Amino acid sequence: xxxxxxxxFVPEGAEAMTVRLDLPPGDPGSPPHRHSGPVxxxxxxxxxIFELEGGTGAAAGPAGAAAGGWELVVRVFxxxxxxxxxxxxxxxxxxxxxxxxxxxxxxxxxxxxxxxxAKAVRGDVYDxxxxxxxxxLAAPDVVMHQLTDLKGGNRRxxxxxxxxxxxxxxxxxxxxxxxxxxxxxxxxxxxxxxVPATEDVPLDLGADESRLRSVLGVASxxxxxxxxxxxxxxxxxxxxxxxTWYSRxxxxxxxxxxxxxxxxxxxxxxxxxxxxxxxxxxxxxxPTGFVNVCDDVPAPGREWVPAFCRAVGVxxxxxxxxxxxxGWARGASNEYARKELNWTPAWPSxxxxxxxx
Numbered sequence: 001x002x003x004x005x006x007x008x009f010v011p012e013g014a015e016a017m018t019v020r021l022d023l024p025p026g027d028p029g030s031p032p033h034r035h036s037g038p039v040x041x042x043x044x045x046x047x048x049i050f051e052l053e054g055g056t057g058a059a060a061g062p063a064g065a066a067a068g069g070w071e072l073v074v075r076v077f078x079x080x081x082x083x084x085x086x087x088x089x090x091x092x093x094x095x096x097x098x099x100x101x102x103x104x105x106x107x108x109x110x111x112x113x114x115x116x117x118a119k120a121v122r123g124d125v126y127d128x129x130x131x132x133x134x135x136x137l138a139a140p141d142v143v144m145h146q147l148t149d150l151k152g153g154n155r156r157x158x159x160x161x162x163x164x165x166x167x168x169x170x171x172x173x174x175x176x177x178x179x180x181x182x183x184x185x186x187x188x189x190x191x192x193x194x195v196p197a198t199e200d201v202p203l204d205l206g207a208d209e210s211r212l213r214s215v216l217g218v219a220s221x222x223x224x225x226x227x228x229x230x231x232x233x234x235x236x237x238x239x240x241x242x243x244t245w246y247s248r249x250x251x252x253x254x255x256x257x258x259x260x261x262x263x264x265x266x267x268x269x270x271x272x273x274x275x276x277x278x279x280x281x282x283x284x285x286x287p288t289g290f291v292n293v294c295d296d297v298p299a300p301g302r303e304w305v306p307a308f309c310r311a312v313g314v315x316x317x318x319x320x321x322x323x324x325x326x327g328w329a330r331g332a333s334n335e336y337a338r339k340e341l342n343w344t345p346a347w348p349s350x351x352x353x354x355x356x357x
Contacts, residue, residue, distance in 0.1 A: 073096070073097045073098055073099075074098055074099070074140075074141040074142050074284060075098070075099040075101070075138065075139065075140045075141045075142070076093055076098050076099065076100050076101070076140055076141070076142050076143075076144055076284075077101050077103070077134075077135055077138045077140035077142070077143045077144065077173075077178075078090065078093070078100055078101065078102045078103065078118075078144045078146065079103045079125060079143070079144065079145050079146065079147050079169055080103070080144075080145065080146030080147040080148065080184070081100075081102025081103060081104060081109070081113060081118075081120075081146075082102070082104060082109045082112070083146055083147070083148060084239065084243040084244055084273055085146045085184065085239075085273060085276050085277050085280065086102070086146045087243075088273065088274060088277035089144070089146065089277045089280055089281065090102060090113060090116050090118050091116055092277060092278065092281050093118075093281060094116055094117045094118055096281065098284075099119075100113075100117075100118040100119065101118065101119040101120065101121055101138040101140065102118055102119070102120050102121070103120075103121060103122075103123055103125070103134060104120050104121070104122055104123075105122060105123075105124065107122075110122065119138070121134045121137060121138060122134075125147060125161070125165040125168055125169055126164060126165060126168065127168070128168045128171065128172075131168045131169060131171070131172040132171070132172045132175050132176070134172070135169075135172040135173055135175070135176045135178070136172070136175070136176045139176065140173075140176070140178055141178070141179070141180065142178065142179075142180045142181070142182060142284060143169065143170075143172075143173040143178050143180075143181045143182075143228075144181075144182045144183075144280065145166060145169055145181065145182065145183035145184060145221075145225070146184050146280065147161055147165055147166075147169070147184075148161060148184070149161040149165075150245075155213065155214060156213065158214075158217065159213050159214060159216070159217030160217075161217075162217035162218060162220060162221040163216075163217055163220040163221070166183070166220065166221045166224045166225065167220075167224050170224040170225060170227060170228065173228060174227065174228065178228070179228065179229045179230050180228060180229070180230040180231065180232075180284075181225050181228040181230075181231045181232075182231070182232045182234065182280060182283045182284065183221065183222075183225045183231070183232070183233050183234065184234055184236060184280075185218055185221060185222055185233045185234060185235045185236070185290075186214075186218060186235060186236055187235040187236060187237050187269055187292050187293070187294055187332035188237075188238070188268065188269070188328075188329075188332070189203050189204055189207075189211075189214060189215045189218050189328075190202070190203065190204060190328065190330065190332070191203070191204045191206075191328065192204070192326075192327025192328045192330070193327065193330050194330070195330065195333075196267070196269065196298045196330055196331040196332050196333040197292070197330055197331070197332045197333065198292070198332075198333050198335065198336065199235070199289065199290040199291065199292055199336055203215055203218060203219050203222075204328050205219065207328065211328075222290075230288050231288055232283040232286050232287075232288065232289065232291060233289075233290045233291070234276075234279060234280060234283060234291055234293050235290055235291065235292050235293060235332065236271055236276050236293050236294070237268070237269035237270045237271040237292070237293065237294030237295065237331075237332060238268055238269065238270045238271070239270075239271060239272075239273050239276055240270055240271075240272060240273065240350065240353060240354070240357070241272045241273035241274060241353065241357070242273070243273065244273050246270070246308065247312070247357055248311075248312045248313065248357055249312075250312075252308070253308075253312040253313075253314060256305070256308065256309050256312070256314045256318070257314050259318070261301070261305045261308070261309070261318060262301055262305065262318070262321065262323065263301050263302045263305040263306055263318040263319065263320045263321055264300070264301045264302060264320075264321050264322075264323035264325075265300045265301065265302065265321075265322070265323050265324055265325035265329075266300060266301050266323075266325050266326055266329035267298050267299065267300050267301075267325060267329050267330050267331040268298065268299065268300075268301070268304065268329070268331060269292075269294035269295065269298045269331040269332040269334075270294060270295055270299075270304070270350040270353070271293055271294045271295055271345065271347075272295070272345065272346065272347035272353045274346060274347070275293070275295070275345040275346055275347055276293060278346070279291070279293045279337070279343055282341070282343060286341055291336065291337050291341065291343075292332040292333060292334050292336065292337060293334070293337060293343075294331075294332050294334050295334065295345050295347060295348055295349055295350055295353070296334060296338075296345070296348045296349060297348070297349045297350060297351065298330075298331025298332065298333075299331070299350065300325065302320035302321065303320075304350060304354075305318055305320075306318060306320065307350075307351060307354050307355075308354055311354040311355060311357045312357060
């Protein structure tokens with residue numbers, strides 16, 4: 001301790017202290033500090049204020065980062081690190097100075113993570129005890145859930161991942177004292193309506209059997225995530241771009257080639273996979289809640305299906321039909337993300353995104 005004194009004009013018994021800590025070169029520090037050398041801080045009305053390298057003071061925690069006072073730097077445990085979003089997330093997170101530990105099954109994936117400057121821990125999300133050990137070892141500030149199981153279009157397996165996998169991951173996070181969980185969900189399980197759905201629209205728990213499994217899987221995932229003290233659920237639109245179903249050589253391109261995509265009135269919202277990854281990074285400092293992460297242009301199949309087929313080289317292009325829209329096929333609104341969270345997709349319209357496939 002360098003100094004301690006009784007300050008004027010404050011309640012009796014208050015005390016001010018100045019403390020200096022020196023972090024040696026290479027020390028990872030602790031959030032939000034990630035540099036070596038002296039660290040200074042002071043307390044004001046119960047809130048830790050950091051002065052970073054001559055800058056102005058700013059509050060610690062997501063609220064301070066969201067206010068623009070400093071750049072949030074945290075330890076992230078990323079489940080789904082090698083998935084289509086995870087592979088984009090890791091370099092984004094590392095590039096911003098975050099300490100990333102990715103969950104992997106294969107040694108080759110662990111080597112890939114380390115080559116990017118991240119850490120790796122091997123484990124299986126269906127192994128509850130193993131997940132607790134993995135998360136505890138990583139000691140993260142944030143657990144990020146980007147897990148899916150969509151090999152070959154197996155929606156049953158993906159629902160099981162959302163239900164059981166999420167339960168184990170959240171339990172591990174809570175046991176390790178993690179305060180914030182950010183999780184991937186979807187934006188096409190809302191109740192029926194006449195306009196694109198906002199985040200306050202209930203999930204379609206009365207859906208028919210053909211889609212009820214997906215709805216219940218999402219409901220289970222979101223309920224588990226909400227047990228965390230702080231949480232953000234990213235309700236993604238349909239992902240498109242390299243490595244997704246909606247890409248050249250992807251599952252939906254094959255489906256279209258077999259005549260399985262209907263150019264009808266059902267409305268969908270899309271999001272480019274790069275924008276989905278970017279939103280996940282921004283969600284580290286977003287307030288607790290649900291967020292629709294999709295582009296600006298919900299569109300009926302009669303518009304987007306022909307454009308997608310042309311983009312991926314499928315012929316003949318389906319003829320637009322006048323089929324009636326299912327009530328739940330309404331698309332989603334990104335107004336909250338845009339206006340309240342200042343999120344701006346690099347690809348605001350699927351039209352431009354499809355053209356670049």
